[in-house]
Amino acid sequence: MLRKTILQPTNMPIVETQRLRREFQAKKKVITALEDIDLQVEESVVFGLLGPNGAGKTTLIRILSTLLLPTSGKATVAGFDVAKEPEKIRPLINMASGAERAGYDFITARGNLWFFSQLYGVDSSVANRSIETLSAALRLENYLDSKLYTLSTGYRQRLTIARSLINDPRVVFLDEPTIGLDVMTAKSIREFLVSQAKDQKRTIFIATHNMAETEAICDRVAIIDSGRIVACDSPASLKKNFGAPATVMEVSPPLQSLQAISSVRGVKGATSAIDADRGVARLKLIVDDEGAVKAVGAIVESSGSKVLQSWMQEPSLEEVFISLIGRGFAERESEDAN
Ligand SMILES: Nc1ncnc2c1ncn2[C@@H]1O[C@H](COP(=O)(O)OP(=O)(O)OP(=O)(O)O)[C@@H](O)[C@H]1O
Numbered sequence: 001m002l003r004k005t006i007l008q009p010t011n012m013p014i015v016e017t018q019r020l021r022r023e024f025q026a027k028k029k030v031i032t033a034l035e036d037i038d039l040q041v042e043e044s045v046v047f048g049l050l051g052p053n054g055a056g057k058t059t060l061i062r063i064l065s066t067l068l069l070p071t072s073g074k075a076t077v078a079g080f081d082v083a084k085e086p087e088k089i090r091p092l093i094n095m096a097s098g099a100e101r102a103g104y105d106f107i108t109a110r111g112n113l114w115f116f117s118q119l120y121g122v123d124s125s126v127a128n129r130s131i132e133t134l135s136a137a138l139r140l141e142n143y144l145d146s147k148l149y150t151l152s153t154g155y156r157q158r159l160t161i162a163r164s165l166i167n168d169p170r171v172v173f174l175d176e177p178t179i180g181l182d183v184m185t186a187k188s189i190r191e192f193l194v195s196q197a198k199d200q201k202r203t204i205f206i207a208t209h210n211m212a213e214t215e216a217i218c219d220r221v222a223i224i225d226s227g228r229i230v231a232c233d234s235p236a237s238l239k240k241n242f243g244a245p246a247t248v249m250e251v252s253p254p255l256q257s258l259q260a261i262s263s264v265r266g267v268k269g270a271t272s273a274i275d276a277d278r279g280v281a282r283l284k285l286i287v288d289d290e291g292a293v294k295a296v297g298a299i300v301e302s303s304g305s306k307v308l309q310s311w312m313q314e315p316s317l318e319e320v321f322i323s324l325i326g327r328g329f330a331e332r333e334s335e336d337a338n
């Protein structure tokens, strides 16, 4: 692929925000979706924006891809201001969302890629070459001449990713790129995205609530919650600096509420996930006082449940999030739903 002329010194961050804020006027109140966001993203990295539902991920992606204006503060992409110079940014970027059903159903996959390449003014021979290269890398080649409506979710999503690269962007913003995909398809798309950053020197900016995805492929991760960045570093440093080992308790029957447990002295965070096959709950605790584990065990027993077994687990990004926020994604998301 032809690489566009580099328009800025290479040591500048490709994406930068300073005290970026975005408010939405809801019926009776103002919702602050983003508050004082300061970010710096270097070139050719896979950068993850990790946060639960409603954290502000899509809002930030929409601002950085010039679809939405900030309320205050500043954001630049390739050195250009998103509010003042969006037309200079647009040819250098692309954006796709795993949740959208983008494209034209009654046109072939190839026709769709061609159409989007022409919207970006890509030269015909370059566009044809890119369609071949991208579809080979994303294993789409056998479906190129199929109409879009005949493709499964996985292949549609591969096409969405191919479309997001058709203009050879320096930065691509992907909102939940592997949502709803089976494990193997998600894995192959992740590997493809890593190769895009490493081999094509592209910056891949991914918003996701998938912690394992972030841990597997991101060079750097910003953890976002309620519109604020609570930490930003490599997954390894985040785990080193914020991740405490967790105590996992298998509990049956599952508890009705985590409230009593979260308020035990020494419990920094607690989450619960149901193992539906076995009808048990996995209670994950981060404690800064060993006595707290015993106290939690007593609460479980007194509420009529049993602790079947318990063990220690090395920190992952989930433990980092629990340590920083005091609860897991599932708890945060169910609070939002209430
Ligand atoms: N157009 C809008 N009008 C009013 N409120 C909005 C609008 N867009 C987003 N919000 C609110 O801003 C906050 C952040 O939303 P956003 O969609 O950015 O979160 P998200 O991290 O992408 O969540 P999800 O994981 O569910 O996609 C939420 O409280 C949301 O309700």
Ligand SMILES: [Mg+2]
Pocket (backbone or CB within 6 Å): 057, 058, 059, 175
């Ligand atoms: Mg979103």
